[in-house]
Amino acid sequence: MKMRNHSYDVAVIGAGPAGLAAAGAAIEAGAENVVIIERDFRPGGILEQCIHVGFGLKYFKEELTGPEYAARFIAEAKKDGVTFFLNTMVLSISEDGRQIRCINSEEGDITLEVKSVVLSMGCRERTRTAIQIPGTRPAGIFTAGTAQRYINIQNLVVGKEVVILGSGDIGMIMARRMTLENVKVKAVVELMPYLAGLTRNRVQCLDDFGIPLYLSHTITDIQGKKRVEGVTVAKVDEKGKPVAGTEFNISCDTVLLSVGLIPENEVSKTCGVTLDPVTKGPIVDNTMQTSVKGVFACGNVVHVNDLVDNVSVESRIAGAAAARFARERHDADDKVVTVNTGENVRYVVPQKIDLNSGVEKVEIHFRVRQPDRGVIIQAVCGEEIIHSHKCQIVNPGEITSVKVDLDKIRNGNADEITVRVIKEGNDGN
Amino acid sequence: MMETREICCVICPMSCNITVKAEGRKIISIDNYSCPRGKEYAASEYLDPVRTITSTVRAIGYKSPVIPVRTSKPVPKDKIYEVMEVIRGLECSEPFNIGRVLVENVLGTESNIVLCND
Numbered sequence: 309m310k311m312r313n314h315s316y317d318v319a320v321i322g323a324g325p326a327g328l329a330a331a332g333a334a335i336e337a338g339a340e341n342v343v344i345i346e347r348d349f350r351p352g353g354i355l356e357q358c359i360h361v362g363f364g365l366k367y368f369k370e371e372l373t374g375p376e377y378a379a380r381f382i383a384e385a386k387k388d389g390v391t392f393f394l395n396t397m398v399l400s401i402s403e404d405g406r407q408i409r410c411i412n413s414e415e416g417d418i419t420l421e422v423k424s425v426v427l428s429m430g431c432r433e434r435t436r437t438a439i440q441i442p443g444t445r446p447a448g449i450f451t452a453g454t455a456q457r458y459i460n461i462q463n464l465v466v467g468k469e470v471v472i473l474g475s476g477d478i479g480m481i482m483a484r485r486m487t488l489e490n491v492k493v494k495a496v497v498e499l500m501p502y503l504a505g506l507t508r509n510r511v512q513c514l515d516d517f518g519i520p521l522y523l524s525h526t527i528t529d530i531q532g533k534k535r536v537e538g539v540t541v542a543k544v545d546e547k548g549k550p551v552a553g554t555e556f557n558i559s560c561d562t563v564l565l566s567v568g569l570i571p572e573n574e575v576s577k578t579c580g581v582t583l584d585p586v587t588k589g590p591i592v593d594n595t596m597q598t599s600v601k602g603v604f605a606c607g608n609v610v611h612v613n614d615l616v617d618n619v620s621v622e623s624r625i626a627g628a629a630a631a632r633f634a635r636e637r638h639d640a641d642d643k644v645v646t647v648n649t650g651e652n653v654r655y656v657v658p659q660k661i662d663l664n665s666g667v668e669k670v671e672i673h674f675r676v677r678q679p680d681r682g683v684i685i686q687a688v689c690g691e692e693i694i695h696s697h698k699c700q701i702v703n704p705g706e707i708t709s710v711k712v713d714l715d716k717i718r719n720g721n722a723d724e725i726t727v728r729v730i731k732e733g734n735d736g737n
Numbered sequence: 738m739m740e741t742r743e744i745c746c747v748i749c750p751m752s753c754n755i756t757v758k759a760e761g762r763k764i765i766s767i768d769n770y771s772c773p774r775g776k777e778y779a780a781s782e783y784l785d786p787v788r789t790i791t792s793t794v795r796a797i798g799y800k801s802p803v804i805p806v807r808t809s810k811p812v813p814k815d816k817i818y819e820v821m822e823v824i825r826g827l828e829c830s831e832p833f834n835i836g837r838v839l840v841e842n843v844l845g846t847e848s849n850i851v852l853c854n855d
Binding site: 349350356359360361371373375376379459460461462463488489506507508510511512515516700701703706 | 745747750751752788789790791793795800802805807814817821835853854855
């Protein structure tokens with residue numbers, strides 16, 4: 309067996325879209341040897357099973373499938389000389405971020421010595437357990453992503469008649485995919501009064517095929533002993549509680565869950581990275597550096613994105629910063645400004661801004677709590693409004709962003725700023 | 738006879754419900770749009786709706802049992818199921834290259850069925 313190098317400038321954990329973009333950017337920024345550690349048998353991450361189109365409209369100005377989008381970054385990383393450790397699972401990172409312990413069946417338990425780390429492990433799906441659906445425990449209940457992997461990679465059919473809980477993008481995309489494979493999708497049931505995913509997916513995945521969408525409804529019971537036989541669906545009130553008397557039954561042999569994604573940070577926790585209780589991902593600054601010096605994070609491990617194109621952009625920032633750190637280790641505490649969430653803002657990324665990071669503008673991404681129209685998005689520093697723009701529509705399902713000028717923060721001499729979304733005509737002046 | 742149809746625009750997050758009135762293939766009016774791109778989308782979605790189809794085909798000697806395929810460009814919406822029938826009948830062996838054409842001009846749509854992974 310060939311003995312591989314175990315010492316690297318930058319180690320990237322996970323070869324999905326975030327890791328691939330970060331690795332490429334690290335090489336471009338001057339890192340000499342970069343390794344990506346991936347637990348699957350090939351790079352590409354979740355994109356390998358996302359065979360629908362819709363990727364790359366922003367980044368490449370083309371409409372690509374997931375595998376096509378991934379292939380471009382894989383080819384670039386290989387051309388750049390990035391080392392891939394495939395079929396390799398990372399177990400832990402040392403608290404100083406300099407050692408990565410991982411395991412594979414060729415070399416066993418190995419430790420890589422590294423100068424900086426990029427966390428890009430993505431996210432995982434919430435399950436039935438996470439949302440506590442009552443009923444029996446039969447076979448035939450899958451997360452939408454598991455069904456996607458079965459159908460698109462392993463060529464396995466999950467069932468004949470399906471009810472989907474949750475209107476997330478993967479759920480809607482699977483509704484279309486299964487319909488095209490002659491599986492009957494009987495309903496998509498959404499707890500909230502609005503769609504969780506993108507409107508274009510409702511139009512092209514549900515409306516095109518006449519699949520009913522029940523907003524403000526949920527599954528209150530699953531029936532069946534060995535296999536799912538049906539579900540009970542009920543309307544919910546404003547608090548999300550089922551309304552008595554509104555129940556109806558749908559017979560089906562399969563239930564798919566598309567009820568949200570959670571950043572996968574088991575490995576991040578091993579080196580003591582501080583997590584944001586709302587995003588469930590690491591708290592990062594504008595270079596995507598976490599609370600542990602030299603450990604960076606990008607993509608869905610930080611916060612669940614709705615477009616991979618945004619992940620690629622954000623990950624390039626992380627990769628370049630990791631390369632810079634590998635070159636000139638920087639342990640000093642810089643002048644850091646905290647970004648707070650104001651009115652109708654659920655979370656922000658980055659949560660910190662390093663005023664000495666060498667950039668003049670920082671783009672802050674955020675999600676709103678409630679859908680709204682005719683709003684003003686503002687960044688406020690002390691009493692002063694340092695950014696303000698009108699926005700016709702905001703929606704919890706779609707990330708919004710605001711660009712702030714660091715000079716304006718420096719002038720304000722404050723150690724925190726706040727992002728808020730207020731009604732037009734109520735701009736506080 | 739005049740037909741009125743609501744078309745939900747997918748160009749941007751505004752998701753305007755655009756009203757198209759037409760007699761046969763002649764569009765009489767388009768209302769409730771917010772931008773020129775929306776107006777254009779509504780017209781083409783009314784007259785000639787198209788969709789890109791993606792699926793998988795059985796792959797012999799590939800790293801997984803199936804390999805993904807797509808139509809190289811969108812095909813008329815009413816041909817979706819017919820194109821799916823063509824795809825269902827396909828099988829593929831090496832070489833596995835992105836863009837490799839499996840079926841040229843599928844059902845006269847001027848779109849090819851191509852591999853989209855390697």
